[in-house]
Amino acid sequence: xxxxxxxxxxxxxxxxxxxxxxxxxxxxxxxxxxxxxxxxxxxxxxxxxxxxxxxxxxxxxxxxxxxxxxxxxxxxxxxxxxxxxxxxxxxxxxxxxxxxxxxxxxxxxxxxxxxxxxxxxxxxxxxxxxxxxxxxxxxxxxxxxxxxxxxxxxxxxxxxxxxxxxxxxxxxxxxxxxxxxxxxxxxxxxxxxxxxxxxxxxxxxxxxxxxxxxxxxxxxxxxxxxxxxxxxxxxxxxxxxxxxxxxxxxxxxxxxxxxxxxxxxxxxxxxxxxxxxxxxxxxxxxxxxxxxxxxxxxxxxxxxxxxxxxxxxxxxxxxxxxxxxxxxxxxxxxxxxxxxxxxxxxxxxxxxxxxxxxxxxxxxxxxxxxxxxxxxxxxxxxxxxxxxxxxxxxxxxxxxxxxxxxxxxxxxxxxxxxxxxxxxxxxxxxxxxxxx
Numbered sequence: 001x002x003x004x005x006x007x008x009x010x011x012x013x014x015x016x017x018x019x020x021x022x023x024x025x026x027x028x029x030x031x032x033x034x035x036x037x038x039x040x041x042x043x044x045x046x047x048x049x050x051x052x053x054x055x056x057x058x059x060x061x062x063x064x065x066x067x068x069x070x071x072x073x074x075x076x077x078x079x080x081x082x083x084x085x086x087x088x089x090x091x092x093x094x095x096x097x098x099x100x101x102x103x104x105x106x107x108x109x110x111x112x113x114x115x116x117x118x119x120x121x122x123x124x125x126x127x128x129x130x131x132x133x134x135x136x137x138x139x140x141x142x143x144x145x146x147x148x149x150x151x152x153x154x155x156x157x158x159x160x161x162x163x164x165x166x167x168x169x170x171x172x173x174x175x176x177x178x179x180x181x182x183x184x185x186x187x188x189x190x191x192x193x194x195x196x197x198x199x200x201x202x203x204x205x206x207x208x209x210x211x212x213x214x215x216x217x218x219x220x221x222x223x224x225x226x227x228x229x230x231x232x233x234x235x236x237x238x239x240x241x242x243x244x245x246x247x248x249x250x251x252x253x254x255x256x257x258x259x260x261x262x263x264x265x266x267x268x269x270x271x272x273x274x275x276x277x278x279x280x281x282x283x284x285x286x287x288x289x290x291x292x293x294x295x296x297x298x299x300x301x302x303x304x305x306x307x308x309x310x311x312x313x314x315x316x317x318x319x320x321x322x323x324x325x326x327x328x329x330x331x332x333x334x335x336x337x338x339x340x341x342x343x344x345x346x347x348x349x350x351x352x353x354x355x356x357x358x359x360x361x362x363x364x365x366x367x368x369x370x371x372x373x374x375x376x377x378x379x380x381x382x383x384x385x386x387x388x389x390x391x392x393x394x395x396x397x398x399x400x401x402x403x404x405x406x407x408x409x410x411x412x413x414x415x416x417x418x419x420x421x422x423x424x425x426x427x428x429x430x431x432x433x434x435x436x
Contacts, residue, residue: 009042010107011078013049013085018077020054020339027054027339052092053084055147055172055338060084060091062144063134067123079116082107086124090131097128147172151346152331159382163419167380170421171334171341177217178425180234180262181210182269182296188212191231194224207423208239210269229296234262235336237418237428240408241323241376242266244432249273251320255300256307256363257281261289263325268298276300277319279307308362318368326356328377328384332420332427353383360392364399367435372402375431380419385429389414392433402432 007015012034019030031050035043053060064083065071072080082104089100101124108116127134138144146153146168156164179202181191188210195202200218205211212231220226220233241263245253247270255264258278268276278289283304293300305313307324329349330340360375367373377384393399393414401414408430409418415431 006110007037008107008110009038009045009049010082010085010104011110012038012042013046013053014078014082014107014111016046016050017053017057017081017084020342021057021081022074022077024343026343027051027337048093049085049088051174051338052088053081054342056088056092057084057147057338057342058149059138059144059147060087062138062141063087063127064123066134066137067126068119076113076116078111079108079113079120082111082116083120083123086120087127090124090127101125101128148341152341152344155331155346155349155381159380160419167420167427170419170427171338173335173421175235175335175426176424177214177233178205178235178239179212179214179223180208180232180239180266180269181212182230182232183210184269184272185225185228185230191224198222198224205236205239205425207425208236209243211236211239213424227295232262232265232292232296234266235333235426236423237332237378237409237425238262239266240428241325241374241430242270243406244404244408244430245321245323245374246372246404247271247274247321251275252317253277253321254319254323254363254366255279256322256324256359257326258300258302259285259288261292261300263323264289264300265292265296265298267323268293268300269296272298277303279303279305279313281306308358310362310366314366318371319366320368320371322363322367322371322373324356324359324363324373324375326359326375326377326384328352328356328379329381330378332380332418332429333378335420336426349381349383353388356384356388357391360388361395364392364396364433369435371434373433375415375433377429378426379429380417380427385417385431386412386414389431389433398436399433400436402434404432 016030016034019025020027086104089095105117105121108120143150148168156167181188201215202212205213223231249271251274253274253276255278258264259280264278278300280286286302286304303313329344330337334340407416409416418428420427
């Protein structure tokens, strides 16, 4: 076997994509490790290829099947992924076709598989010749047309018969970059002025008092005062969670599934002296919360524990507010995490719903009689959202819904649902519950 050369953007992207597809590892984790070994000037292209190919994987895979005489062997998953990278460049990137083709072919050698150069070259040239015919054929394949697995398309159709196509289209868009201004350190208007001085174009997010939409994403360290905690990156849909918690001074608050700490920070930015207990089941994930707290110069009590096993961590003192940002399918934030389409399975939804139910039932007794529990997910599936809350209210007759003064999303029979791309924000579900 030929000795592999130093990796570049395309060969690295191929290996990352193969690991996501074959080993079902999360894209952001695999990519973060891979980028460390790449020259800095190659990283942006690698990231663009990884996210683009994973976003359109179900479509690109159908195209590649029409170009190959037989499927590639499992051990050549990197070559299969490299072909998808070539197709993505030809279909969706501004790279000149000749450069996309030659550089993708050369990446076979970088991967130590020069035998594949002829295969990749012939396949991509074949696509160039037959592009119009192949693209037209995609309309006959719903999975290819919408670039989603069939089970998920059917779930969206079932839950949202009028909106499912809009949801699928929104999931395939590149997400905007939205900021949250730290109200303890300045106003939104003042920060917009700082962005203007830094030649960063931005505008207000109308729904969020401290939200700012960037015209184009940028490195966080290019943002004025980011390291000093003046601003954080957080989608507007997530920012609305703190707004419906009805925050006041002198509250004891539980953030039950807190990592990476975005909502914990936002809660404390309202009233830094409130006592916030931030839990996460994975000790390793507490580090991300701690880093967020350090950057924002805020303090929270961090505990590594299964929130539902209250006997292992609760001190017996009830909470004024409980936030359950529950583990979920992520089907409302696929535009940010396109690998969800590859990693999620139909059986996951029922298992997640049981986990959500367990959290609700276990944490409800920890709420003060005059307190407020807020349940949220970044899901667009009713089983995890309004059906979950309907079941909870049936099982707990002493519980009732609370309607916040300003609705965070479209009112449903139970709770509020924001579908992907509503107001250019992520898909999100919110429910507020209090004692009768």
